[in-house]
Amino acid sequence: MSIVWEQLEQYQPTVLKMIAKIVQKGRVAHAYLFEGQRGTGKKDVSILFAKSLFCINRNGYKPCNDCINCRRIDSGNHPDVHIIEPDGQSIKKAQIEALQAEFSKTGVESNKKLYIIEHADRMTVNAANSLLKFLEEPNSETVAILLTEQYHRMLNTIVSRCQVLSFKPLPPNAIADYLKEQHIPSHFALLAAYVTNNREHALELSRDDWFAQARKIVLQLYEALHKNYLQALFIVQEQWIQHFVEKQQIDLGLDLLLYLYKDLIYIQLGETEKVVYKDQISYLNQLALTLSQKRIAENMTAILQAKARLNTNMNPQLLMEQLVLKLQEGD
């Protein structure tokens, strides 16, 4: 499935306008850094950009999506377009070296070459430094596109050598409205919209049983946290660990929990229209009366800390148990 220019323009009008100018005027920099939250269309835009540069029958600045170059970029078969993804946890030095070896040679078909590095923040320090040398001495027609969700984890030395394009997050309500049009129940729609920034991904999520189950478990855990702390540990042990297996899944689960606490704050501030778990509002109203704002803020900090620890290879079960104990400390 290839996404066309017009579709992406709705998401990221500013970025696409810049790319259109770049292509039209032929002023392509040697390195770009696409920065923005998950689901803001960074990869789609980078592929589109690649197609614009390589397309044979380019129409103004838009790729035709039908010529041999466009089709091969879509299928990953273009010999002069390279996409690097993290190999496991990180992008290894060997991957960057392979890329460098590739780019020390002339292009296969033309002299134009392009590489896209996904999750560029996950480069190991070694890898980043090898890339740096490469960014410093660009070949004439080589274009690099680095994608990252965590702009601040990139080396400054790399950022300073790239032209940075920021991808704005979509307003969650816009995504939720779109989901409701697709007959997704409103309480799911809003939650999915908060979790991801991509309409298609949100739609996929809200149709997924796993997501519904995840929401249920999070609510159960939340309820238990404020009733009976032993029960909360049981839920972690019996349900959470089984359900949230992958790191990304745990991350999403923690996000869901975080939104609950965020809702409490909104209720206390009287901004009930911003509440995500709208169907739970009466229950949340009760709780909001029993917890101080300071406590809620502390709990949110605990969850955010847990999210950060997740990236440092902590055992997920210990992580969750520690979190549960922390969330209950005040009780």
Add this chain to the structure above:
Amino acid sequence: MKFVIQRDYLVRSVQDVMKAISSRTTIPILTGIKIVATEQGVTLTGSDSDISIESFIPVEEEDKVIVEILEPGSIVLPARFFGEIVKKLPKETVEIEVQNQFLTIIRSGKAEFNLNGLDAEEYPRLPQIEEENVFKIPTDLLKTIIRQTVFAVSTSETRPILTGVNWKVENNELICIATDSHRLALRKAKIETESEVFYNVVIPGKSLNELSKILDDTTELVDIVITENQILFKTKHLLFFSRLLEGNYPETSRLIPEDSKTDVIVNAKEFFQAIDRASLLAREGRNNVVKLSTLQDGVIEISSNSPEIGKVIEEIQSESVTGEELKISFSAKYMMEALKALEGTEIKISFTGAMRPFLIRPINDESMLQLILPVRTY
């Protein structure tokens, strides 16, 4: 696409093109062999994007029908399976037919394979050959040139340009230079060409090694075409494409000393063996360094000393030693590789002092030379 082909020819071609296919490729289509059937014959292509090999099977050869084309067309088939399948088919002829959705049927006798293919349109385009700018070299000479230069390329990726061999074409002469910045190999050869063109390209050492493997030892001429980003070697039925290295090759002509202070002429074989013996102990040490000193009456002494192991001294009688006395140290490995690359029984080594690079050349042959940088010892 539909054609019937003699299995032997197909097997041979598939084996040839398989040499270019790597299992570790990031581009999915390159795991396949591209097959194109035209009225003239069948072309098979394999590639790992660095090198590409194309093999052509004509419709008939020496009045013998090899391929019967029923319907022209093209397809890409997974190399791993296709290679094994054609090798093991039962009968002498193979029928290959492409149906809808790139489903390919391979029939031989009563055996029938259905293999899922890929769209040939997705396959990388190889450069079009312009017949004007061709130059020709005999196959055996080309192999010798490769053997005499490619060993000296750098294996370190820090300066990628040095991992290739510099080929310069001017005045009907081909000059090949390889260096890893510690030693240099140079080889010149006359070429046959009709056009007065000038080229200066750098060919990856790996590609030349592969090329050398697929060439036979014949005196037939190889056509060589250099395009903007690829070089093509063309033999009777095989086309070998290689990408070039990007960047400018360092200017090396200044490195080669014009005059010399000490000239030594020795028998290459004896000298090689002496170095080999001296390096037996030196090899164990850190750097494999041997020392050469000139003595009276054309005697040269080769020695190496590794304090923790022991030492070796050997005297050999040279043909002649002219000029100043000299003591110099160098890497035995580089010297042995250089001697192996040179032809001829007598070689001349020209030194310009203990700290300057020295030249090794066969006597009476200006077409090849080896240059080695000495090692500083105290």
